Amino acid sequence: LKLFDYFRSSAAYRVRIALNFKGLAAERAYVHLRKGEQMSVEYLARNPQGLIPALETDEHAVLTQSLAIIEWLEETYPQPALLPRAALDRARVRAIALSIACDIHPIDNLRVLNYLTRTLGVTDAAKDAWYEHWCTLGLGALETQLARESATGRFCHGDQPTLADVCLVPQLANARRVSIDVASYPTLARIESVCIALPAFADAAPAKQADAE
């Protein structure tokens, strides 16, 4: 396995957690997003979307989209599992993951922030307010949901880590980077603290990566 990675990409961070959790080693190819390396001819030949991460299998198939990659890992290396067994439980875990991966992260992605400042001429303060708006809106809804649902346990779903936690931890790391007070989401903060005590999560953190700056 070979992961096309960037330390600060929270989508790549999800895949790093999943690989660690399943005990899988993956070679790294670093693609520097701030230098625009995701738009190189070489990288676009692998992933025309120009987004990180991508995972190359040992048979040289290239998988893209972090959640599709993690579902593939789950189907190919089922144990330890990142999805529960029952369909309703799987639906809840996937919905939590997607509420982050669809409705928070892409709106606050680097390319969107660049469009705001470079194309729309928005000030840095307005750009930061944008980031905070979408991040707090999504995290607030997630806090409400997790705090009231009995299916929430030590982790987002029950007492084992799932795909939901794999998405939550990188999003909270992002939130902290823009000075959002994570403690104001007590359920999310509690779950995060349980997650980051696990090596699979801790070792995937941006600061621990070989390309970290």
Place this chain on the structure above:
Amino acid sequence: LKLFDYFRSSAAYRVRIALNFKGLAAERAYVHLRKGEQMSVEYLARNPQGLIPALETDEHAVLTQSLAIIEWLEETYPQPALLPRAALDRARVRAIALSIACDIHPIDNLRVLNYLTRTLGVTDAAKDAWYEHWCTLGLGALETQLARESATGRFCHGDQPTLADVCLVPQLANARRVSIDVASYPTLARIESVCIALPAFADAAPAKQADAE
């Protein structure tokens, strides 16, 4: 089954296609997005995210996030299938679906467009350019991918409809609504024409819904 639906929501449109494809009847509850009904106390009690769609099961569980709902439908009513069998094929289908559901649709969602005009004071022309930018960027990458990959068939993946087509058709309908020339994506347009000839897709179209305006 009861679908919380809005004719123009392309995420709800995906679930309508999947229900039709699997021959499942679902009662409807209409939530008028432009009137803000998704933010009513009653709806937020079901889905704290305030997003459409949601699907209530016969046991009164509420499922959210269109792709999580469709994966649940797939696991609960496996035939006819919307995902292929082999893990690599499933990963390709999910990646195509996610490239739309994560990286095009949420950035052009109504609430984001409202923030641009109401909070950032962006002109209508700049808002339209924003929509077109993200939509054409994503569709262009998808056209490149589908045109060159041999796994593409009459549909996005092979010769049967999959989750990828379920996401593609509503996104192209959205593109057309803002006057994007879909014909400039010949592979996508060809697949769309094959899809909308099928009743499952045709009957899910916004104009065919009881709440259409």
